[in-house]
C-alpha cells in the first residue's frame with residue numbers, strides 16, 4: 001500500500017467515524033468554559049463497554065475538574081494547564097451498544113449504571129468493573145446520580161465503623177452525599193441526626209432522619225454532642241468544633257466541604273486531623289472515595305429493596321450542562337442534579 005492510498009484510507013476512515021454531541025471544555029474556568037461540541041464517538045478497545053448515555057449524574061467533583069481548583073488536584077494527572085479529558089462527567093446510566101472482545105459480563109442491550117469517561121455526552125466509554133445492571137425500579141436519571149455520592153456515603157459510614165444502635169450526625173444531610181448517608185445509616189440501624197438549612201428539613205425527615213438540626217437557626221456547636229460518629233460533608237467547620245460534637249471515643253470522618261483557598265481547598269483540614277489523630281482517643285479520619293464494583297452491587301441491592309432512594313433536585317438537558325454545573329457549584333443542591341441525555345424510551 002503506497003503512502004497516498006494510506007492517506008486516503010485514513011481520511012475515509014475518519015469521515016466514517018461516528019460523531020456525537022458532548023459537553024466539553026478546552027480550558028479550566030467557570031461554567032462559561034463548557035461548550036456543546038460535536039466530537040467522535042469513543043472507540044471500543046478490548047476491555048471497553050460503549051454506552052448510549054441516557055442520563056448522567058453531576059457532582060462537585062465535576063465542578064472541580066471544570067475549574068481546575070484546588071490547584072493541588074492538577075498534580076494528580078488531570079492536566080496541569082488544561083483538562084486532559086475534555087468531555088466532562090463520570091456518573092452515568094445507559095444502554096450497552098458495543099463491547100470489546102475481553103468483556104464477558106455485559107452484552108449489547110443491557111441497561112447499566114456506574115461510571116464512564118466523559119458521561120456528559122451521547123455515548124461514553126466504560127469498563128466492566130465500573131458498571132452494574134440498572135435496577136428496574138428507578139429511572140435512568142435516578143440510577144445515574146447514585147454512583148459517586150452513594151459510594152462516598154457508604155465508604156464514609158464504613159470508615160466511621162458505624163454500628164447498629166449508634167448515634168450519627170450527618171452534616172450536609174440534604175446534599176448529594178448526605179441524602180444517601182442518612183438513608184444508609186438508617187438501614188444500618190443507627191439513630192440519625194441530620195444537619196441542613198430550613199428549606200430542607202422536611203426533605204431530610206422524609207429520608208428517615210430521627211432528628212434534624214437547622215444550622216441556620218440553631219447553634220449546632222452548642223447542641224450537638226456525644227455522637228459516636230460525625231460525618232462532616234458540608235460547611236467546612238473547624239476540626240476543633242467537630243471534635244466537641246463527638247463522644248470520648250467517637251469517630252470523625254471528614255468527607256468534604258468547600259472553601260479553604262485555591263491551592264489546597266478543603267484539604268487543609270485533613271492536615272489538621274493527620275497532626276492530631278495519633279494523640280487523641282477519638283478517631284479522626286479523612287477519605288477519598290473510590291468507585292468499586294462490589295460497592296455498586298451493594299447500592300444496587302439497596303435501590304432494588306427500596307431502602308435507598310435517589311433524591312433528585314433538578315434534571316437538565318445535556319445542552320444545559322453548564323447550568324447543571326453552576327447549580328452544583330452553588331453548594332446548595334437539594335439532593336442530586338442530573339442531565340438527561342438521550343430519551344430512555
Ligand SMILES: NC(=O)c1ccc[n+]([C@@H]2O[C@H](COP(=O)([O-])OP(=O)(O)OC[C@H]3O[C@@H](n4cnc5c(N)ncnc54)[C@H](OP(=O)(O)O)[C@@H]3O)[C@@H](O)[C@H]2O)c1
Pocket residue numbers: 059060061148149152171172173174175176177178195196197198200215233234235236254255256257258287288289290328331332333334335336
Ligand atoms: N472525600 C471524598 O471522596 C468525596 C466524595 C464526594 C464528595 N466529596 C465532597 O463532599 C462535599 C459534599 O458533596 P455533595 O455531593 O454532597 O455536595 P452537594 O450535593 O452540592 O450538597 C451540598 C450540601 O451542603 C449543604 N450545606 C452548604 N453549606 C452548609 C453548611 N454551612 N452547613 C451544613 N450544610 C451545608 C447544602 O444544604 P443547605 O442548602 O441546606 O445548606 C447542600 O445540600 C463536597 O465538598 C464534595 O467535593 C468528597
